[in-house]
Amino acid sequence: MARYMFVTWDGGGNRVPTIAVARALVDRGHDVRVLGHDSQAEAYRAAHLRFTAYPSAPGFVLDPRPGGLLRLFTDRGLADDAVAQLTAAPVDIVVVDCTLVAVLDVLDRMDQRFAVLEHTMHDFLVPGFRALEAIAWTRGIRVARPRSHATPILVASVPRLRAPFPPQRPLSAGPGEVVYAGVMTPAVAARPDASTVVLTLSTFRFPDLVAMWQRILDAADGIDAPVVATLGRAVAPGEVTAPPGVRVLEWMPHDELFPDASLIVGHGGHGTTLAALAHGVPVLVLPLDTTSDQPRMARAVTLAGVGETLPRRAGPAAIRATIERMRRDAALHRRAQELGAAIRQLDGPRRAAQVLELAVSGGR
Structure with a gap:
């Protein structure tokens, strides 16, 4: 049994993949807990996941404007909360939402093993992180270096929106490795006569x-x-x-x-x-x-x-x-x-859980 902590925020689109991956790990016998905003507590507890709210951010309400998101992503208070949780109860791997760059930077500086969870298509995020790096650097927060040390960068998406997909490589959780897990919601083919x-x-x-x-x-x-x-x-x-x-x-x-x-x-x-x-x-x-x-x-x-x-x-x-x-x-x-x-064809939660298990065992 391995120990995992997910660090997330109330972002709507990141909730489903975080819950899906965390539940898959629990179902495989691992110890999992989640650190997030108090506004998320009901959803995570309904999924039977252990949840703790950030002490530094009570009464959270998302400000979706660019300035509000930047303050959230570079919030050192959330990083301090994550460190406090780890001090009280260490884990093998911390799985961090890709946008929480202050948390990632602190974990990287303290040599805590971590993975990054991306909740949209990887190619969309890369240019955005380059721009964010220039802004975050002025606040003493690194973006590129922690991402290069992530074991792995786990993408809750597909390689592209065209079939067929490129051949899948063997799962690996090496530093900076980008792993496409796949869709995180159950899906079947729509009925041929659906209208x-x-x-x-x-x-x-x-x-x-x-x-x-x-x-x-x-x-x-x-x-x-x-x-x-x-x-x-x-x-x-x-x-x-x-x-x-x-x-x-x-x-x-x-x-x-x-x-x-x-x-x-x-x-x-x-x-x-x-x-x-x-x-x-x-x-x-x-x-x-x-x-x-x-x-x-x-x-x-x-x-x-x-x-x-x-x-x-x-x-x-x-x-x-x-x-x-x-x-x-x-x-x-x-x-x-x-x-x-x-x-x-891609069983997203299962693939995600498998690669996070590899991260604990050494990456390959």
């Missing part, structure tokens, strides 16, 4: 979220197919008006909803987009946040021919026309199905 159009946007209340929801709901009016909208907790049902025939839910697990879907309309969040594609379902992306990975995900699905992109302020008529065209595009659906089959 439902699923509308699902961010769990964070971005400034344009409510207005975008209304435009998308207006676009759904008159579509000759079942339509389901999952609003999430960021939008109250009374804030938007759904046309007759649209089924509005607060939330529904992807693996229960997507097998019946023929098209997903979303904001380009990595988790939702990859879950849709894992089911072989094409996606229409309207990126909400230009500073995140959402525009990159939108370009990637478009270039791969498994989805299309519209600007976030696209009107109902343009959205409706695109939905109808995509529903009729047999080649689009065939490419999405081929990609879904390739994604489902």
